Amino acid sequence: MRIVLGVGGGIAAYKVASLLRLFTEAGHDVTVIPTEAATRFVGVATWEALSGHPVSNSVFDEVHTVNHVRLGHEAELIVVAPATADLLARAATGQANDLLSNTLLMAGGCPVLMAPAMHTEMWQHPATQANVETLRSRGITVLEPASGRLTGSDSGPGRLPEPEAIFEAALALAGAPPVPATAPLPASDAVLSSAPGPLAGLTVTVSAGGTREPLDPVRFLGNRSSGKQGVALAAAARDAGAKVRLLAAHMDVPPPSGVNVVNVETALELRKAALHAAADSDVIIMAAAVADFRPADVSGTKIKKRDDVADPVISLVRNPDILRELVETRDAASRRQLIVGFAAETGDADGDVLDYAAAKLRRKACDLLVVNHVGQDKVFGEDTNSVVILSRAGSEPQEASGSKSDVAAAVIDRISAELSRVVPPA
């Protein structure tokens, strides 16, 4: 498919290089049109090298081809990311003062998707909202921005959705066959056939265990997760009739029979496997203990203890928030999917465990959050557990305790109930 990728002058322009890669690796022919401001964030050389096409932002380059007319006519899909407040305004008012805005005016019949990104104040400003309204009324798909950390220390709605989410939404808009955002999983990942039960016919992906973040070839940063709760959830989902895929980080227990296992080591590997698995999952249960941070540098050789140099200092960088990305990807693709998160919380003088858990549920925007009260029960490695299940739909918190199998059965029952509330049985 011939795609025009317009890039606006926002800080999130760098993320669009990954979006471009997703399009080209899926076999699409992409012409990038950055605005003048966008080239201050990411240079023309990056767009030319990654797209394999010359890049311009002026109607006066290559005038003999009348670029904006040709691009507007030939495009089968136009994606604008990040769509700045300025670009939304220019598109809504039909301005034609650079190559991208001219091309947008020339694009008669092809689908157009705009992915805004800006500070919350700019996004919520009545002028921007009116422009979005106008564009939507003309049939342009304007994605909702994601919520979270913005350029400075502030956070709120205004983040560019993750490249995978924009990729999926754009292809869905263009009616292209769904192409996984990551390389296809091996054939052995095909989920197994299932038994009758409340989840019969559904595909459930469960993550379990603790990720390990390498420091050098022999050392890693890990956590105490045994994988027992995730394994019990996978078994309970299987017994409820689901086809189950288990994304297994490090576990002290074997995976259950009758589920397909995708082994992962690090948070980044788990992220890739989870985003891929999301494409065909009706339910995703993220029970793995995912490292929040990983070492900034991984040594290719064992870090040596030496008397002549100072002891090493380990710097950490933040891992992506997989749960939030899954929610963003689902919402951007308007996919029907139930997403369940797990959280370990403690209370303090400012709030009890449920207050903190409710705030986390709002932040993550998953459908159910299963909360362990840390410090009250030892959770890691034990055979028993005690949790509270919170629902975004606002129903009463539900307590469950007993063996990890008992807790898993309660969570799966709750998932079945949530699904039947959304989609009544035929």
Ligand SMILES: Cc1cc2nc3c(=O)[nH]c(=O)nc-3n(C[C@H](O)[C@H](O)[C@H](O)COP(=O)(O)O)c2cc1C
């Ligand atoms: C560091 C920096 C970050 C910016 N980030 C954004 C942004 O995320 N969204 C936005 O709408 N404008 C942002 N701006 C402002 C735009 O660059 C400015 O409105 C520009 O005129 C947009 O031009 P364009 O729409 O032609 O790309 C940013 C400016 C700077 C200097």
